[in-house]
Amino acid sequence: MSKAYVFTRHGGPETQALIDTDRPDPGPGELLIAVRAAGVNPVDWKLREGLRRPGDTGERVFPAVLGSEAAGVVVAVGEGVSGFAVGDEVFGSTLAGGYAEYTLLPVTIAAHKPAALSFADAATLPVAAATAYDGLRQLALPEGATLLVTGAGGGVGVAAVQIARAWGLKAVGVASEAKREFLESLGAVHVASGDDWADRVPGAVDAVYDLVGGDVLTRAAGLVSGPGKLITAGAAEETVAALGGTRVVRARNAAVLEAVAQLVVQGDLDPFVTARYSLEDAGKALRAVEEGHARGKVVIEIGEQE
Incomplete structure (x- = not known):
C-alpha cells in the first residue's frame, strides 16, 4: 500500500x-516513479471542482489523486519503454496524479532530470514553464520584439517573462501593483492591472500572451494586429478566435521538458519555489494556491530529497 492525497467527488476542499x-502498475509506454516532489497548480483545484480539459472523455473515477506534475525516481517501466530504466531520476506530466508516494508518467511527456536540477524545481516545470515555452515558440517573435504578458505575476506569466528575456525579447508584464518590484527584478516593464491598464502600456507591442481572459483579453486584443499575434491560455478558443487570436497549442512532449529544464540549469529560468509542504499537509499546499496566498511555486515534497 502507498499514500495518496485525493478528492472523493467533485466539490470543494471538503472532498x-x-x-x-x-501502488499503480505501469502499462505500455508508462513509467512508475517514486515521487520526490509534486507541483501544485490552480488547475488541480479546478479539476477537483469539475473542470474538464479539452479531450477529456468519460466519467472521472473516484477517488482521484490530485496533481498534474511530478518528479521522482523510476521504480518500474511498462512494456515497450525504451530510454528509461529503474533508478533514473525523471520528471513529467502525470497520468494518475502527483500528490502521492507513487505515480505514473507517460514516456511521451517525461524527461530525464538533469543532475543540476532539484526534484522540487523539476516538479514545477511540466505545467507552468512548459505552457509558457509553448506559447512563446508559437508566437515565434524575432529578437528585440516586445511581448506583453497579462497575468504576468502568476506561474505561467513569471516563466513567460523570463523565457522572453532569455530569447532577447522585451517583456511587458501586466500584474498587480504589489508585484511591480518582483517583475522588474525579472527585467520586465511593469504595468499595473486595473480597468485602464491598456492605457498605461508604454509604446507599441508586437504580440500579446494572455493568461487572464475576460475583459483583460478584450483590451489586450486592441493592442495588436495581424494573424498570430494574440494567444491565450486564459480563455476558450471560440472567445479568442472572435478577437482574431488563438489558444496556446500545447506540445506536451519530452523535448519541451528538456528545453525548459536546460533553461533552469543555465540560469535563464527560476521556478521560484517559495513554499514546500509534506504529503500529510497537501491540503494546506492546495489551499494556499486556491486562495491566492502563494507567491511563486508551491511544491509537495515526498520521501528523500537531495
Missing part, C-alpha cells in the same frame, strides 16, 4: 483526503 491505496 479531499489522504488515503492508503494500491
Whole structure:
C-alpha cells in the first residue's frame, strides 16, 4: 500500500483526503516513479471542482489523486519503454496524479532530470514553464520584439517573462501593483492591472500572451494586429478566435521538458519555489494556491530529497 492525497467527488476542499491505496502498475509506454516532489497548480483545484480539459472523455473515477506534475525516481517501466530504466531520476506530466508516494508518467511527456536540477524545481516545470515555452515558440517573435504578458505575476506569466528575456525579447508584464518590484527584478516593464491598464502600456507591442481572459483579453486584443499575434491560455478558443487570436497549442512532449529544464540549469529560468509542504499537509499546499496566498511555486515534497 502507498499514500495518496485525493478528492472523493467533485466539490470543494471538503472532498479531499489522504488515503492508503494500491501502488499503480505501469502499462505500455508508462513509467512508475517514486515521487520526490509534486507541483501544485490552480488547475488541480479546478479539476477537483469539475473542470474538464479539452479531450477529456468519460466519467472521472473516484477517488482521484490530485496533481498534474511530478518528479521522482523510476521504480518500474511498462512494456515497450525504451530510454528509461529503474533508478533514473525523471520528471513529467502525470497520468494518475502527483500528490502521492507513487505515480505514473507517460514516456511521451517525461524527461530525464538533469543532475543540476532539484526534484522540487523539476516538479514545477511540466505545467507552468512548459505552457509558457509553448506559447512563446508559437508566437515565434524575432529578437528585440516586445511581448506583453497579462497575468504576468502568476506561474505561467513569471516563466513567460523570463523565457522572453532569455530569447532577447522585451517583456511587458501586466500584474498587480504589489508585484511591480518582483517583475522588474525579472527585467520586465511593469504595468499595473486595473480597468485602464491598456492605457498605461508604454509604446507599441508586437504580440500579446494572455493568461487572464475576460475583459483583460478584450483590451489586450486592441493592442495588436495581424494573424498570430494574440494567444491565450486564459480563455476558450471560440472567445479568442472572435478577437482574431488563438489558444496556446500545447506540445506536451519530452523535448519541451528538456528545453525548459536546460533553461533552469543555465540560469535563464527560476521556478521560484517559495513554499514546500509534506504529503500529510497537501491540503494546506492546495489551499494556499486556491486562495491566492502563494507567491511563486508551491511544491509537495515526498520521501528523500537531495
